[in-house]
Amino acid sequence: MTPDVVTMDKIVSLCKRRGFVFPSSEIYGGIGSSYDYGHYGVLLKNNVKAQWWRALLQERDDVVALDSAIIQHPRTWEASGHLAGFTDPLVDCRFCKKRFRADKLEDGVCGQKPSKKPGETSDCDLTEARNFNLMFQTTVGPVQDEGATVYLRPETAQGIFLNFKQYLQFARKKPPFGIAQIGKSFRNEITPGNFIFRTREFEQMEMEFFVPPDEAQKWHEHWLAERYDWYIRLGIRRDHLRLRAHEQDELSHYSSATSDVEYLYPIGWQELEGVANRGNFDLTQHAEYSRQNLEYVDTVSGDRYIPHVIEPAAGADRAMLAFLVDAYDEDEIEGEARTVLRLHPQLAPVKAAVLPLVKKDGQPELAREIEHVLRERFQVEYDEGGAIGRRYRRQDEIGTPWAITVDHQSLTDRTVTIRDRDSLAQERVAVDALPGLLEERLRAPWQSPKPGD
Ligand code: ATP
Numbered sequence: 001m002t003p004d005v006v007t008m009d010k011i012v013s014l015c016k017r018r019g020f021v022f023p024s025s026e027i028y029g030g031i032g033s034s035y036d037y038g039h040y041g042v043l044l045k046n047n048v049k050a051q052w053w054r055a056l057l058q059e060r061d062d063v064v065a066l067d068s069a070i071i072q073h074p075r076t077w078e079a080s081g082h083l084a085g086f087t088d089p090l091v092d093c094r095f096c097k098k099r100f101r102a103d104k105l106e107d108g109v110c111g112q113k114p115s116k117k118p119g120e121t122s123d124c125d126l127t128e129a130r131n132f133n134l135m136f137q138t139t140v141g142p143v144q145d146e147g148a149t150v151y152l153r154p155e156t157a158q159g160i161f162l163n164f165k166q167y168l169q170f171a172r173k174k175p176p177f178g179i180a181q182i183g184k185s186f187r188n189e190i191t192p193g194n195f196i197f198r199t200r201e202f203e204q205m206e207m208e209f210f211v212p213p214d215e216a217q218k219w220h221e222h223w224l225a226e227r228y229d230w231y232i233r234l235g236i237r238r239d240h241l242r243l244r245a246h247e248q249d250e251l252s253h254y255s256s257a258t259s260d261v262e263y264l265y266p267i268g269w270q271e272l273e274g275v276a277n278r279g280n281f282d283l284t285q286h287a288e289y290s291r292q293n294l295e296y297v298d299t300v301s302g303d304r305y306i307p308h309v310i311e312p313a314a315g316a317d318r319a320m321l322a323f324l325v326d327a328y329d330e331d332e333i334e335g336e337a338r339t340v341l342r343l344h345p346q347l348a349p350v351k352a353a354v355l356p357l358v359k360k361d362g363q364p365e366l367a368r369e370i371e372h373v374l375r376e377r378f379q380v381e382y383d384e385g386g387a388i389g390r391r392y393r394r395q396d397e398i399g400t401p402w403a404i405t406v407d408h409q410s411l412t413d414r415t416v417t418i419r420d421r422d423s424l425a426q427e428r429v430a431v432d433a434l435p436g437l438l439e440e441r442l443r444a445p446w447q448s449p450k451p452g453d
Pocket of ligand 1: 187189196197198202203204271313314315316318
């Protein structure tokens with residue numbers, strides 16, 4: 001196995017070449033940091049989201065689902081503190097005319113050549129930092145008056161708080177319980193970049209877990225461990241994942257404690273997911289602004305309280321990027337270079353490729369038959385074009401864990417070979433055993449064969 005060879009450029013180029021993710025609006029010259037997801041990108045991100053739902057909804061019974069509106073009542077953002085406080089400090093350079101985030105100058109690239117960090121050259125002339133609100137504003141209805149100003153949500157969380165009271169009733173839940181949601185969020189980031197790591201529209205996977213106040217600490221620790229394990233179970237190498245507690249001066253306006261799950265991207269250790277203890281900040285604020293009582297009342301004990309909230313907040317795109325980076329590998333097979341995505345089989349966009357060795361002698365017909373049977377249970381692909389080695393490599397590049405080859409012998413004894421993307425081992429199995437075999441392999445625990453642990 002080769003040492004870790006991945007760079008962000010290699011990921012960007014593979015994603016474009018194989019149609020996972022590519023710049024948006026290219027026929028008009030593109031629009032900075034806006035991306036479209038192609039076929040394999042959609043399949044991969046869907047698998048990431050499906051695993052998240054699975055961990056929260058199917059594997060436990062104390063979390064329920066929600067899909068709330070993107071445009072919510074504008075008072076939401078007054079109550080939540082976003083209108084006043086969801087800002088980043090912005091500085092302009094009077095010399096090169098570029099803009100930077102004042103708190104991330106070390107990540108900025110100055111407009112001069114050779115490029116330096118903003119403020120590093122004697123020509124750099126940075127303004128004082130001023131606060132810039134990251135919410136996108138728009139107008140609802142035909143009249144552009146103040147009453148019609150609304151915002152695209154910068155986080156999915158608030159939709160959950162607005163529905164807390166309803167869920168106490170129709171979900172018949174009592175704390176501790178959670179409401180989970182996946183959806184698009186929008187932030188007018190000052191410096192988007194690093195491919196899909198930071199964009200202005202992105203998908204979040206957030207869950208608000210409502211608990212009795214004296215249990216908040218315990219549940220914060222529980223969710224940190226759960227979320228860390230989720231990435232490990234899906235194959236992220238342990239030495240590329242860590243938990244980091246926020247310093248006091250990093251905490252958001254609503255948070256009393258936050259720890260980030262960080263991944264070692266090619267750009268260094270960066271936040272993949274935040275797990276925050278939001279206290280009772282949000283429900284208290286919404287109770288005040290809406291004049292609704294958002295207390296939980298225990299009908300048995302008579303206890304009443306505003307629950308505290310533990311929030312694991314992940315980005316679906318950032319998670320997908322971490323899985324891609326962790327999976328990317330290069331090696332050599334019989335003197336030929338190959339790029340391979342060593343993705344967890346559950347995440348792989350395509351689970352199996354069905355390949356007739358030659359395009360004649362009844363092999364395509366049998367391969368099609370196998371494809372149709374497998375298609376009922378898995379995402380599969382049929383490919384008969386080109387030399388078999390090239391077809392294997394095409395599948396390796398999109399992370400397909402198993403290639404099923406129909407050959408001359410298949411027609412006499414209804415067996416096929418199954419080739420493993422990582423070990424390259426080929427074994428002969430009966431056609432009729434294939435669905436069960438693949439099911440079993442998909443369910444088996446999996447570890448990345450890349451170096452690291
Ligand atoms: P950062 O410090 O990187 O700006 P944040 O702390 O503001 O992130 P949160 O508000 O905690 O992020 O959002 C939860 C998750 O949503 C993040 O961990 C990340 O995975 C994702 N996320 C946030 N902003 C973006 C973005 N601009 N592009 C892609 N994903 C994002």
